[in-house]
Amino acid sequence: MNKVFAICIFAMIANLCAENKYNVLMICVDDLRNSLGCYGNKDVISPNFDKLASESVAFDHHYVQVPTCGASRYALLTGLRPQNKQSMGNGAFKQLSRTQLDGAQTIPELFKRSNYLTSVIGKVSHTADGRNYAYNGKGNGSDELPFAWDWKKTPFGPWKRGWGVFFAYADGKHREDGSGYKPRMEFKDLEDEELPDGLSANEAIRQLDKLKDKRFFLSLGFYKPHLPFVAPKKYWDMYDGVDINLAPHDKKGETAYWHGSGEFYKYQGDKTKPLSTEEQVKHRRAYYACISYVDAQLGKVMQRLKDLGLDKNTIVVLWSDHGWHLGDHQIWGKHNLHEQALKSPFMIRVPDIKGKMSSAVVETTDLFPTLIELCQLTFNKLSQPLSGQSLVPILNSVDTLGRDSALSFWGKAVSLRNKNYRLIATKGKKDEYSKIELYDHRIDPNESKNIAQQNPEVVDQLLKIIKKENKL
Known part of the structure; x- marks a missing residue:
């Protein structure tokens, strides 16, 4: 009888594992355009992004739905193209039901209802730690994604709160602390862990150690290279002697979709329009230094995943919420519908699937159905039909065509x-x-x-x- 019981239990566990097939580590990077070595940029130092790309199916024609942080992340996490005006802004998540529905509204909710342990570190939805607070700290701290997370453990360090770590400078200062201190860039002699993305990487490593024997959905959001451009000085110094190229098309042109880079110019720094050649090189270097800082943190997390043997049963997703103009069209920022704002890195690493580069046209909304098909979740009911299509055929055969076209929206x-x-x-x-x-x-x-x-x-x-x- 005991032997029969043991066989039954083993069969039940095997069936569960076949259904909840993989762990997921989803890494979101803020304002990262395709300026990585793996995408052909020879100026940027990005060995860990490039290594992950070599192990993943990396997409070089991935387009976001909306070129602003909150709305783009809403499309990612709900799998929906914009269907109303609220879906177009940073308050998009406010339209989610605060009463749990029969079907899941978001990716992490679906995984949680499939008995995964779900965790958020950093900025994955729009708020910097998954809680509803305004930039000035006011708010009730409710979950921005209802019914989604078991753990919300973003480390705040001396910045003390979510938007503090997001807009952080050294020594606990931040853009929203009331001091008026808001330089566009700052590179001081610091250790990685003396700035928020280093703290977040360490927290992710700590959680991987705890989660190694569980089914998990771990989401890690890095803040850089979003403004302000802040990183330890050693990453700025990495670009000594690097001949940094200007944007290939740095003229305003005749487009009706140009804007004045308001987010960029509200920081303290050169206010000239257009920036001089010297200033353009300086700001591109600052952006690249922030990429290299995040690259180092990515490398630490991926190394721990492999040291624990979790790379053999964990899907790794790397995604950025939109691109960013680095002087292209004389724009410094996102918030328009040109290629530089809409195209962003997207990689999916699946155990036993060989890494390759795909030129298929894909959308951010395609991730949700892809994870459903790959992971074979025990709970699969959704609150509404998804906009995207599964990328599994492309993962299995890189020459498979993607969608005919991708749609993006702004205003x-x-x-x-x-x-x-x-x-x-x-x-x-x-x-x-x-x-x-x-x-x-x-x-x-x-x-x-x-x-x-x-x-x-x-x-x-x-x-x-x-x-x-x-x-x-």
Whole structure:
């Protein structure tokens, strides 16, 4: 009888493991464009990003749904394209039900209801620690993602609160501390752990040690390279002697979707428009130094994952919420519908799947159905149908085509990107579109020449797709 009982228990455990097949380590990086060695940038020092890319299926045509932090992360975590105006801003998560529904509303809720231990460190949704507080610290501290997390253990250090660590400078100072101190960049002689991303990496390592015998969904959000550009000085020094290139198209151009880089210029620093060549190089170096700082923290976390043997049963996702103009089109920031703001790193490392680079066109919303198919979760009921499509066929065969096109949104404007073209247009009344711009990426990867007037048939074809798929 005991032997039969043991066999039954073993069978039940085996079945559970077959269903909840993998752990997940999801790493979100804020404001990271495709300026990594693995994506062809020779100026940036990013060995750990590059190593992860070599072990992953990395996508070089991944596009976010909205080029701002909160709305992009809402699309990631819900698997939904924007369906209303609230989905377009940093308050997007406020529309989630605070009463638990029959189906899960977000990725971590689905994993939690499948008996995974779920944990958030840093900025994964919009708030810097998963709790509802304003920049000034006011708020009730409720979960930004309801029913999602078992652990919320973002380390605050001397900054004491979530938005403090997000806008941190050295020695406990931060942009929102009331002092008025807000330089655009700061590089002091510090250890990694004396700034927030180093603390977060150490907390992730500590949690991996605790979680090694459990099924887990661990989400880790790094704050850099988001403004202000702050990292230990050694990462700035890494670029001594590096000949940093300017943006290949650093002219304002004739695009209707240009903006004045308000987020960038509100920090203390050079206010010149446009920045001088010297200042452009300086700011690109600062951004790259922050990437190298995060790269080092990524390397520490991945090494511990491998030391614990967890790389053999853990999916690793690396994703950024949008790109960032580094002087491209004379813009310093995101918040527009050009390639530089919408394209961002996306990698999926799956045990026993060989690393390769995919040029398939994919969207942020595609992650949710991909994890469902890969992990075979015990709970699989959703609150509403997902917008994305599973990338498992591409993971299994890198030459598999992705979606025909990706859609992105900003204000009343929408952008469609397929393999060859980007179309940008603004929706007016009665489903009419204006301010139409078309770029041919086969000959114009920097989107410097609008060819809409010369290609009316292409414009009409792509507008039909937008009109069909745009739910706003």
